[in-house]
Amino acid sequence: MACCGVLGKELYNARKKAALSQEVVAARAGISREYLSQLENDKKSPTVRVFLNLCRALGVSASRLIEKLDKAG
Template sequence: MIVSLREHAKLSQELLAERAGVHRTYISQLERNLKSPTVETLTKIAFALGHKASRLLQLMEGDFDEL
């Protein structure tokens, strides 16, 4: 889900990580479902992607049609 939003926003993992204040490898791990973000980190990533955290949660629930 994060990878789709990141690619839609035309951001590299490095740029998303920088904007969210996390390490690039952490973004990679999230995209590969190796890690789960805290609510705080999810909020930072959502903001960096131009979304609210609640929107990311909606997308995680399966509503991918409205990217």
């Protein structure tokens, strides 16, 4: 699901904007902090389920994030 290295940056920016730690977001999304770090650094790509869980954990719209990815790619 990563698009040109943009998804990780967008996840990171959304987390910082929400003033949340990796630990908090990871716990809310049901993933490990290490996995979240890999996602934010574009070392891994999330499944659709993980992507949706992260959007909920960050309080961002999945469609808005996908739109940003589409514009970047």
